[in-house]
Amino acid sequence: MKINEIVKDGVDELARGLPPRPDLADHALRQARRRTRAVRLAVASGATLAVAGVTAISGIDFTEPAGSGAPELGPASDNPPTDAVSISLNDLSAGESPAVPWFADGALHVGDSQVPLDVDVHALGRLQRVAGGFLATVTPPEAADGSHEHPLYFVSDGGESTALADAWVPGGARTSADGSLIAWAAGDWDAEFAGRGTNTTLVVADAATGDVLHERPASLGPDTSVVGFLDDNRILVTAANNSDEGVYVWDLAADRVDPWMDRYDGATALTSSGDIGAFVSSDDGTLTTAVVDIATEKVLWRTTNRLRANAFSPDGQYAAFLVTPSADELREQEMLVEAGGDLPTTDGRLDLVVVDAQTGEEVVRFEAEHPERLAWEPNGALVFEAWQDSSQMALVRCSLDGDCELATEPRSADALPDASQPPYHLGDNY
Amino acid sequence: MNQDAEAQFREFVGARSLALRRTAYALTGDLHAAEDLVQDALAKLVRHWRRVDDPERYVRRIIYNTQVSTWRRRWRLREDLTERMPDGITHDTTGQTNLRLDLANALLRLAPRQRAVLILRFYEDLPEREVAEILNCAVGTVRSQTSRALARLREVAPELAPAHTAEEVST
Numbered sequence: 087m088k089i090n091e092i093v094k095d096g097v098d099e100l101a102r103g104l105p106p107r108p109d110l111a112d113h114a115l116r117q118a119r120r121r122t123r124a125v126r127l128a129v130a131s132g133a134t135l136a137v138a139g140v141t142a143i144s145g146i147d148f149t150e151p152a153g154s155g156a157p158e159l160g161p162a163s164d165n166p167p168t169d170a171v172s173i174s175l176n177d178l179s180a181g182e183s184p185a186v187p188w189f190a191d192g193a194l195h196v197g198d199s200q201v202p203l204d205v206d207v208h209a210l211g212r213l214q215r216v217a218g219g220f221l222a223t224v225t226p227p228e229a230a231d232g233s234h235e236h237p238l239y240f241v242s243d244g245g246e247s248t249a250l251a252d253a254w255v256p257g258g259a260r261t262s263a264d265g266s267l268i269a270w271a272a273g274d275w276d277a278e279f280a281g282r283g284t285n286t287t288l289v290v291a292d293a294a295t296g297d298v299l300h301e302r303p304a305s306l307g308p309d310t311s312v313v314g315f316l317d318d319n320r321i322l323v324t325a326a327n328n329s330d331e332g333v334y335v336w337d338l339a340a341d342r343v344d345p346w347m348d349r350y351d352g353a354t355a356l357t358s359s360g361d362i363g364a365f366v367s368s369d370d371g372t373l374t375t376a377v378v379d380i381a382t383e384k385v386l387w388r389t390t391n392r393l394r395a396n397a398f399s400p401d402g403q404y405a406a407f408l409v410t411p412s413a414d415e416l417r418e419q420e421m422l423v424e425a426g427g428d429l430p431t432t433d434g435r436l437d438l439v440v441v442d443a444q445t446g447e448e449v450v451r452f453e454a455e456h457p458e459r460l461a462w463e464p465n466g467a468l469v470f471e472a473w474q475d476s477s478q479m480a481l482v483r484c485s486l487d488g489d490c491e492l493a494t495e496p497r498s499a500d501a502l503p504d505a506s507q508p509p510y511h512l513g514d515n516y
Numbered sequence: 517m518n519q520d521a522e523a524q525f526r527e528f529v530g531a532r533s534l535a536l537r538r539t540a541y542a543l544t545g546d547l548h549a550a551e552d553l554v555q556d557a558l559a560k561l562v563r564h565w566r567r568v569d570d571p572e573r574y575v576r577r578i579i580y581n582t583q584v585s586t587w588r589r590r591w592r593l594r595e596d597l598t599e600r601m602p603d604g605i606t607h608d609t610t611g612q613t614n615l616r617l618d619l620a621n622a623l624l625r626l627a628p629r630q631r632a633v634l635i636l637r638f639y640e641d642l643p644e645r646e647v648a649e650i651l652n653c654a655v656g657t658v659r660s661q662t663s664r665a666l667a668r669l670r671e672v673a674p675e676l677a678p679a680h681t682a683e684e685v686s687t
Contacts, residue, residue: 090638092669096623097542097639104537107551111529114558115522 170437171488173454175474181491184469184481186461187215188494189511194220194241204247205239212258212395213513216293217265219243221250222513223258238270240296250296251289257311257395258513261293262318263358268293269321271310286310288323288336288343302336304343313363313395314356316380322363324352333365347383350376355393357402362386362443364393364405377405377446387446391439399462402443404486406460406468409437409451438470440486450488457482459512469493471512479509521565528571529558536575542635543583545624553579580636580650622669630665633658 183197189210193200196215203222211223219242226237238251238259250259253272261268267290274285286307290300304310306325313322321336323343333353335346350365354375357363365376375393376385391407398405438452438460452470460470463483472482478498484490497509517525533554540550557578561571568574623631629651636647637658648655 090641093623093634093638097538097635104534104541104547107533107537110533110555110558111526114529114555115517115525115562117555117559118562 170451170453171484171490173452173457173472173482173484173490175472175478175480175482175492175496178480178482178490178492180495181483181493184461184483184493185463185465186469186512187213187220188481189213189222189513190494190509194222196220199243201241201243201245203241204245205241209514210511211236211256211514213511214258214261216240216261216268221259221261221268223255248296250291253287256309257313260312260314260321260356261358262315263360266293267291267299267315267318269312269315271306271312271323273307273309286325288312288321290321290338300338300341302341302343304334304336306334306343313353314358314360316356316360320360322346322353322356322360324354347378355395355397355405356380357398357443358400359402362398362402364397366392377443386444387441389446394460396461398443399466400464401466404440404449404466405443406438406440406462408457409439438468440468450484450486452484452488452490454482459514461512469512471508471510481510481512517562517565525562525565525571532572532575533558536572536579539576539635539640540579540583542623542639543579543628543632545628545631553582556582576640583632626665626668630661630668633661634665634669637662 183195185197187194187196189195189203189207192207193202194213195201201220203224205222205224206226207224209225211225213220213222215221219240222239222241223236224239236254236256237249238253238255240248240250242248250268251270251272253274255270255272257271259268259270269288269290272287272289274287286304288300288302288304288310289298291298304323306323310323310325313324316322316335319338321338323334323336325332325334332345333347333350334343336343347365350367353363353365355364361380363378363380365378367374367376373390373392375389375391377387377389377393378385389407391409393405393407397407435453435455436457438454438457440449440451441447442449452468454470455473455476457470457472460468463469467483467485469481469483471479473479474496478496480496481493482490483493494510499509536554536557537550540553541547544550544553554575557575560578561568561575564574565571623634626634632651633647636642636650637644642650644655644658648658651658653661
């Protein structure tokens with residue numbers, strides 16, 4: 087008996103014990119109809135995100151690509167890999183605590199300070215540091231059943247949590263280059279359910295006061311996210327599910343949201359200065375990331391790897407990403423299996439690569455166990471989560487010289503009250 | 517959703533719900549979780565009924581992705597065997613061979629991700645690349661997980677999987 091026959095027989099056997107559910111359609115319809123609650127946008131009036139000054143940045147003309155008008159194709163980032171720096175938690179010495187925010191033991195941390203997160207957390211989304219506190223998107227326990235709640239909180243250094251958007255904000259907030267503005271997209275699943283069409287509210291708020299400066303409904307799907315500030319007047323937006331996927335620009339002065347660079351399916355990352363962005367497209371089923379010079383729309387380099395929201399270093403000089411097998415490597419693997427060979431197992435060890443953001447040229451490569459989440463410290467060091475033998479976890483700091491140290495002490499996940507949560511969390515930055 | 521659409525939805529649920537619940541149960545290994553998974557997915561289908569061309573594919577995608585997201589939230593996917601059989605379901609063995617019962621039990625005793633790989637790959641007949649996309653891993657990982665799942669299957673029920681070669685797995 088072949089394996090597919092075994093599995094089919096096994097699952098068929100399971101199905102024999104399933105009781106009938108003649109009311110399933112009724113239950114599903116009722117459940118869908120319950121989701122009619124209006125999205126509330128509760129912007130904190132007393133929030134104290136103290137950041138001063140707005141720096142004018144020259145505008146960019148998005149109506150025509152620079153030069154010939156046709157995008158130039160950049161090279162693939164196919165430089166030969168450098169020797170990877172292998173990370174073993176047991177071999178690292180202890181260093182300072184991360185200068186980027188992380189979550190552990192019910193508190194938000196940065197450096198040696200910590201603030202209790204007075205919000206029930208089922209899962210943590212994007213987490214970032216702003217003057218006077220933190221911005222965090224949180225999935226509350228009551229939303230663990232898949233309902234669309236993913237509110238955005240400001241947590242002050244004094245420990246006061248304020249919901250900036252009590253809605254579906256899966257992409258979290260982004261800050262302007264000088265930190266004076268914050269922007270987010272709040273998806274409205276209720277409107278979609280009620281047949282009022284796809285609808286997302288785009289918001290820009292003053293980081294110092296929390297006051298909403300710009301607010302605009304857009305006919306984009308609920309999974310729309312703000313990718314970043316192109317300048318103080320233009321916001322890069324990416325729309326995903328349930329509407330036309332694509333890249334959009336919200337022009338604050340013109341109060342318009344227009345498609346942009348429609349050759350891409352979406353945008354995933356933008357430098358803080360807004361001069362380089364990562365855009366994805368899917369050709370022949372292969373997802374490709376193009377790293378693009380925003381001013382000229384020229385493709386600087388391409389990769390089949392995904393650049394997540396915080397891939398770019400604070401100064402925009404570098405990009406970091408996890409390496410996934412290329413199409414050629416996958417073909418080689420297929421041929422190996424067809425020839426009866428065994429595939430090597432990685433045991434969760436993956437390569438984390440830092441490249442030059444302008445050229446895609448590899449700078450340094452780290453190899454670690456499940457280095458899934460990463461963040462750049464203000465001084466340009468990379469902090470990422472790493473495991474040891476699937477039991478111990480720590481945050482690790484590495485310089486671009488390849489020197490690494492522990493940024494937190496290794497902890498056992500099994501020792502935690504809730505073993506479903508990792509000991510440390512840098513935030514999801516998809 | 518107007519009356520015609522609701523009638524179409526009810527017809528779809530009536531025709532396909534057992535198959536969907538079967539897949540969900542195989543993925544979750546938990547009867548109640550499977551029922552919730554399918555009902556949630558169907559509720560989402562209601563919201564998008566007008567725009568969905570292939571309802572079954574849409575619902576199955578939601579089931580896969582929701583279940584994988586649940587595992588991700590739990591962060592670490594324990595690869596050790598499930599020692600305790602899931603509750604909530606009993607098998608009437610009357611007229612059935614012990615072999616078929618052992619098959620079901622063996623599947624339920626696999627670790628969630630290993631079971632998922634086998635279900636998606638060999639029950640749902642999804643290509644490896646699509647399984648990799650759903651599980652957010654490399655194709656090579658799908659294959660290595662498949663090999664490990666088969667190895668566990670042999671441990672749990674050695675009489676069921678005497679010698680599955682790589683060729684068999686890859687077909």
